[in-house]
Amino acid sequence: MQLDSLYQEIILDHYKNPHGVGLHAPFDGEAFHVNTSCGDEVTVRVSLVDQVVTNMTHDGVGCSISRASASVLHDLVFKENLEKFSLALDNFVELMHSKGKTAPDENILGDAAAFVGVSQYPARVKCALLPWMALKDAIEGARR
Amino acid sequence: MIETVQFETSTFKSGSYKFEAGTMNVAQAVGLGAAADYLKKLGMDNVHKHEQSLTSKALFGLLEVPGITVLGPKDMKDRGGVVSFVVDQVxxxxxxxxxxxxxxxxxxxxxxxxxxxxxxxxxxxxxASFYLYNTRLEVDYFLEAVAEIRQYFKVA
Structure with a gap:
């Protein structure tokens, strides 16, 4: 079934057992993002030491795609250099707009590569991007 | 939109501009009339009865599905052709x-x-909304599909 390409096993696993849920404190940057078309909400917090993400947590309500995306993102950036995130962000945004025509780079994206199927459902691209954009804002806030 | 108008002939702007302002919604008005005639021929009482029959089948069907919460009243009193619901954890x-x-x-x-x-x-x-062109078989199909959802998302 084509639907299985959207809801890959990895995505449903992250949805059921999300990583990095529950906001940590103190933190350096925070962002709250809402998908106005559906009401999905996510809050992302980040702590930085030099250029390294020492912690990233999130909380919110939303569909399996947006919740799983936040969980995957936690795994990707936790204890990692900021450069890794910005490279992955560019890659992920490109993947989301590829309409299924780009193969994901698992070395750069980790579990986020499983979201490749989302790009074939334009209405769901925003769900997948929501936590990524929130983290981007949280990091910018932390550096200010 | 026109370019020039004479008694015998008119010319129009090129491309999509010819459909811009200046033409009344004639097609829509004629379409509305045809739709009204169609519904009158069927009889609005019959339309209402059909809608109520489908909606009631869906409503009471949904109430039987585990993990589904119907929002609002659980009966057909003052109900239109819609049923709102929540699937637990999905x-x-x-x-x-x-x-x-x-x-x-x-x-x-x-x-x-x-x-x-x-x-x-x-x-x-x-x-879920029901109308004239829906059938009782479709309501069955809908209820069957709804009952599968929690399993698909592994929350059942």
Whole structure:
């Protein structure tokens, strides 16, 4: 079934057992993002030491795609250099707009590569991007 | 939009501009008339009866499905042709996506009614609407598909 390409096993696993849920404190940057078309909400917090993400947590309500995306993102950036995130962000945004025509780079994206199927459902691209954009804002806030 | 107008002939602007302002909604008005005639021929009482029969089948069917909460009244009193519901632990957009894959179109989201959803304790909801062109068989198909959702998302 084509639907299985959207809801890959990895995505449903992250949805059921999300990583990095529950906001940590103190933190350096925070962002709250809402998908106005559906009401999905996510809050992302980040702590930085030099250029390294020492912690990233999130909380919110939303569909399996947006919740799983936040969980995957936690795994990707936790204890990692900021450069890794910005490279992955560019890659992920490109993947989301590829309409299924780009193969994901698992070395750069980790579990986020499983979201490749989302790009074939334009209405769901925003769900997948929501936590990524929130983290981007949280990091910018932390550096200010 | 016209370019020049004479008694015998007129010329129009090129491309899509020819459809711009200046032409009344004639096609729409004629279409509305035809739709009204069609419904009158069927009889609005019959239309209403059919809608109520489908909606009631869906409503009482949904009440029987485990893990489904019907929002609002659980009876047919003053009910139109819609039923709103929540699938436990599955977001309405995942619900609608699953049903879409089965060829079933519903509406999902907050339906421009955030405060009401907050009152109902739901972040968003799913809504099935029935009309003249739906059948009882389709309601059965819909109920069957709804019953599969929680398993698909591994929350059942």
């Amino acid at each position: 977001h309405p957009h995942d619900v609608s996506q699953y049903l879409d894959s089965k060829g079933i179109a519903i509406r999902a989201g907050h339906h421009c009614a955030w405060p009401l959803h907050r009152l109902l304790g739901a972040q968003a909801s799913s809504r």
